[in-house]
Amino acid sequence: MKNFARRAAHVQPSAIRELLRLGADPEVISFGGGYPDPALFPVEELAEIYARLLRPEHAKNLQYTASNGLPELRAQVAARMTADGIDCTADDVLIIQGAQQGLDLTARLLVDPGDVIVTEDPTFLGALIAFAPTEPEYAVVGTDERGIDTDHLSDVLAANPRARLIYTMPEFQNPTGVTLSLERRHRLIELANQHDLIVLEDTPYRALRYEGTSLPTLKSLDTEGRVIHLGSFSKILAPSMRLGWVVAAPAILEKLALLKLAADTQNSTLNMAATSDYLSRYDIDAHLAQARPVYRHKRDLMLSTLAATLPAGVSYTHSEGGLFTWLAFPEGFDAGAFMADTLLPRAKVAYVPGGTFFPITQQPNHARLSFSGIDDDRLVQGITALGNLVTEHLR
Amino acid sequence: MKNFARRAAHVQPSAIRELLRLGADPEVISFGGGYPDPALFPVEELAEIYARLLRPEHAKNLQYTASNGLPELRAQVAARMTADGIDCTADDVLIIQGAQQGLDLTARLLVDPGDVIVTEDPTFLGALIAFAPTEPEYAVVGTDERGIDTDHLSDVLAANPRARLIYTMPEFQNPTGVTLSLERRHRLIELANQHDLIVLEDTPYRALRYEGTSLPTLKSLDTEGRVIHLGSFSKILAPSMRLGWVVAAPAILEKLALLKLAADTQNSTLNMAATSDYLSRYDIDAHLAQARPVYRHKRDLMLSTLAATLPAGVSYTHSEGGLFTWLAFPEGFDAGAFMADTLLPRAKVAYVPGGTFFPITQQPNHARLSFSGIDDDRLVQGITALGNLVTEHLR
Numbered sequence: 057m058k059n060f061a062r063r064a065a066h067v068q069p070s071a072i073r074e075l076l077r078l079g080a081d082p083e084v085i086s087f088g089g090g091y092p093d094p095a096l097f098p099v100e101e102l103a104e105i106y107a108r109l110l111r112p113e114h115a116k117n118l119q120y121t122a123s124n125g126l127p128e129l130r131a132q133v134a135a136r137m138t139a140d141g142i143d144c145t146a147d148d149v150l151i152i153q154g155a156q157q158g159l160d161l162t163a164r165l166l167v168d169p170g171d172v173i174v175t176e177d178p179t180f181l182g183a184l185i186a187f188a189p190t191e192p193e194y195a196v197v198g199t200d201e202r203g204i205d206t207d208h209l210s211d212v213l214a215a216n217p218r219a220r221l222i223y224t225m226p227e228f229q230n231p232t233g234v235t236l237s238l239e240r241r242h243r244l245i246e247l248a249n250q251h252d253l254i255v256l257e258d259t260p261y262r263a264l265r266y267e268g269t270s271l272p273t274l275k276s277l278d279t280e281g282r283v284i285h286l287g288s289f290s291k292i293l294a295p296s297m298r299l300g301w302v303v304a305a306p307a308i309l310e311k312l313a314l315l316k317l318a319a320d321t322q323n324s325t326l327n328m329a330a331t332s333d334y335l336s337r338y339d340i341d342a343h344l345a346q347a348r349p350v351y352r353h354k355r356d357l358m359l360s361t362l363a364a365t366l367p368a369g370v371s372y373t374h375s376e377g378g379l380f381t382w383l384a385f386p387e388g389f390d391a392g393a394f395m396a397d398t399l400l401p402r403a404k405v406a407y408v409p410g411g412t413f414f415p416i417t418q419q420p421n422h423a424r425l426s427f428s429g430i431d432d433d434r435l436v437q438g439i440t441a442l443g444n445l446v447t448e449h450l451r
Numbered sequence: 452m453k454n455f456a457r458r459a460a461h462v463q464p465s466a467i468r469e470l471l472r473l474g475a476d477p478e479v480i481s482f483g484g485g486y487p488d489p490a491l492f493p494v495e496e497l498a499e500i501y502a503r504l505l506r507p508e509h510a511k512n513l514q515y516t517a518s519n520g521l522p523e524l525r526a527q528v529a530a531r532m533t534a535d536g537i538d539c540t541a542d543d544v545l546i547i548q549g550a551q552q553g554l555d556l557t558a559r560l561l562v563d564p565g566d567v568i569v570t571e572d573p574t575f576l577g578a579l580i581a582f583a584p585t586e587p588e589y590a591v592v593g594t595d596e597r598g599i600d601t602d603h604l605s606d607v608l609a610a611n612p613r614a615r616l617i618y619t620m621p622e623f624q625n626p627t628g629v630t631l632s633l634e635r636r637h638r639l640i641e642l643a644n645q646h647d648l649i650v651l652e653d654t655p656y657r658a659l660r661y662e663g664t665s666l667p668t669l670k671s672l673d674t675e676g677r678v679i680h681l682g683s684f685s686k687i688l689a690p691s692m693r694l695g696w697v698v699a700a701p702a703i704l705e706k707l708a709l710l711k712l713a714a715d716t717q718n719s720t721l722n723m724a725a726t727s728d729y730l731s732r733y734d735i736d737a738h739l740a741q742a743r744p745v746y747r748h749k750r751d752l753m754l755s756t757l758a759a760t761l762p763a764g765v766s767y768t769h770s771e772g773g774l775f776t777w778l779a780f781p782e783g784f785d786a787g788a789f790m791a792d793t794l795l796p797r798a799k800v801a802y803v804p805g806g807t808f809f810p811i812t813q814q815p816n817h818a819r820l821s822f823s824g825i826d827d828d829r830l831v832q833g834i835t836a837l838g839n840l841v842t843e844h845l846r
Contacts, residue, residue: 060560060561060706061559061560061561061562061563061566061585062563063559063563064559064560064561064706064710067706067709067710067713068709069709070712089515091514091515092514094510094511094513094514095510097510097513097514099505099506099507099509099510099513100505100507102505102513103501103502103505103506106498106501106502106505107498107501107502110494110495110497110498110501111494111498112494112495114494115489115490115492115494116489117691118489118492118494118497118689118690118691118692119486119487119489119492119689119690119691120484120486120685120690120691152715153548153714153715153716154715154716156714156715156716157714157715160713160714160715164456164458164459164584165455165456165459166455166456166459167456168456168457168458171456182716185712185713186713186714188713189559189710189713190456290515294513294514294721295513295514295515295720296512296513296514296515296719296720296721296722297513297719297721298715298716298717298718298719311455311459311462314462314463314464315459315462315584317465317580318462318555318580318581318583318584319548319551319552319555319581319714319715320547320548320549320551320552320555320693320714320715321548321549321551321577321693322693323693324691324692324693324719324722325690325691326689326691326692326722327691327719327721327722
């Protein structure tokens with residue numbers, strides 16, 4: 057049979073899909089998925105909402121609706137964005153199938169084969185998966201505890217005239233957990249203006265800050281309409297809604313909306329109506345205020361258990377929010393082989409080996425650990441087993 | 452600012468999106484949308500189902516799940532497909548965001564810029580919208596009352612060595628309503644084998660047959676694993692579930708699943724669980740057996756009203772199922788201008804002007820009318836107004 061299209065060669069199995077499968081085995085203590093804690097889902101409120109929406113007189117909730125999203129939900133998202141410093145209206149908001157779809161649509165809008173996407177190194181694996189079918193090249197910029205290194209970014213942009221897009225997760229980055237400092241946020245916008253680039257700002261964990269002060273979004277600092285802002289209900293309400301949003305300048309949003317229509321017509325009317333209803337009848341900020349201490353506790357428990365059990369020479373990040381910490385093992389340590397050969401068979405513990413998060417040169421001596429959605433006992437048991445086995449392995 | 456990617460130039464506003472907006476105006480009698488009748492949605496059953504799924508002990512229904520779809524739903528779809536003559540298992544099924552996503556994923560898998568997609572002429576507008584970002588060329592084949600003309604198809608394939616894909620809707624085609632005959636189904640598969648092509652079979656209305664005998668799917672006649680079969684729950688359950696499926700050969704399905712993961716991670720777990728629950732606790736075939744006479748009645752009412760009110764020289768198709776009839780006005784009649792200048796302002800009646808359904812040469816003297824989801828009085832009122840205004844216009 058004839059070959060697939062050229063772009064299909066860039067579409068290969070990845071760690072994420074395997075992890076989604078692995079997460080389904082109840083025997084494995086998985087620190088792999090970026091799953092929110094299901095104990096925090098507002099199940100009873102949603103039960104009430106769906107019961108209200110699924111009455112015969114409301115059959116329209118099961119019908120098609122406007123492809124760019126329910127108008128009331130778009131207005132509610134715009135109001136929340138405005139309260140967060142991004143001055144916008146419903147017309148500036150496109151509802152999408154989780155922030156993941158925003159990654160796909162943005163790459164399709166902007167990237168021709170061979171164009172350069174600039175990312176943090178490491179970056180979100182799901183973004184690399186979304187970008188792959190557009191056949192991009194990558195230019196990468198290292199991060200430290202203040203996020204992406206803007207001095208290095210400046211050099212990288214100067215060296216890459218085909219750069220089209222800077223992709224960044226400014227808060228509690230996946231996988232490293234680091235947050236971009238205010239000074240660097242300003243500098244990043246300055247550099248994007250100077251080099252005429254689009255910035256794709258991905259903020260799935262923004263509302264999950266456990267300490268420190270919230271910083272302005274890149275979109276709120278955007279002086280030339282070149283930031284595409286992605287948000288998501290997955291971590292603040294529930295992943296199953298499959299709802300995210302884009303805020304962008306009108307010319308960009310119009311094209312993204314057309315690509316969205318082409319890709320899947322629209323999101324679920326019912327899930328959009330339910331989310332809109334949740335936002336109007338319940339207090340999502342109060343819900344988040346209850347969720348944060350739970351995650352904070354998990355993070356603290358993971359970090360203290362790592363401190364107690366990991367040997368010298370293994371470091372990990374202290375994230376101010378989000379779901380992750382990022383481990384750096386000594387040079388020469390292969391986190392993938394260690395998990396396959398030792399950690400899984402001997403302790404039934406899983407993480408995400410870090411190699412695949414690097415767009416160009418994979419560094420095998422890293423792992424991403426999520427602290428959410430695991431009860432305390434299993435968290436301590438799993439991390440302790442990890443610490444002991446790493447200690448044994450490095451001895 | 453720099454330009455968008457090359458593919459973005461192929462992404463333009465279309466009639467469908469405007470129609471979705473127009474359909475929201477309650478004053479307009481719209482025959483435009485391909486909407487199922489909301490009175491047929493099993494609202495009460497779904498209310499029971501969501502109430503059961505949204506209990507605290509079932510919080511997993513709000514969590515992420517396997518990206519290729521809930522295993523139980525895939526098995527149920529496979530069982531239904533097998534009963535319909537397509538021998539398959541859950542492993543051969545990928546759950547997607549409505550059949551529309553199958554169009555997008557398939558084009559991305561197979562079509563490089565300049566490759567040729569072969570379609571019926573006219574064809575489904577949503578498919579043209581989905582295919583556009585892959586920058587295809589088109590080769591088109593006329594249809595008659597037995598569907599796509601396979602003699603013409605043979606010539607077209609011989610003349611188009613870059614043909615990659617035959618896209619077809621064998622039952623109650625959108626927009627014409629015609630059904631491919633059994634003889635031509637065999638011939639189409641023969642031609643695909645001979646020319647080493649993929650066939651994309653789109654069957655959103657297959658279960659909505661109001662007369663005549665069901666014919667085997669192209670997939671069931673597929674001798675070389677080259678048919679990609681798309682199905683949808685939108686017309687048999689509710690569009691708001693945003694659920695469809697693909698059945699395809701393993702090598703193809705594997706790549707489509709990777710593209711799906713990249714595009715939006717997964718479908719809504721909750722909506723998949725609800726649909727699975729519906730299939731196991733209720734009788735969807737009994738539901739369809741109740742729905743068919745309703746649609747049949749609407750079709751008959753529309754056709755008889757058209758017969759009574761349209762002037763000579765305007766013809767329309769008699770579909771054995773689905774949601775549409777297709778009008779052919781005399782040569783020189785512009786159905787778009789007529790709707791904008793006369794039909795909407797004078798009668799508040801809308802249809803879909805047919806021009807945009809033609810991939811290459813738009814024929815402006817056509818319109819698509821949907822007979823579903825409109826109560827009898829308004830249907831007769833709208834069609835009578837159409838008939839009278841066309842009569843006046845052509846006089």
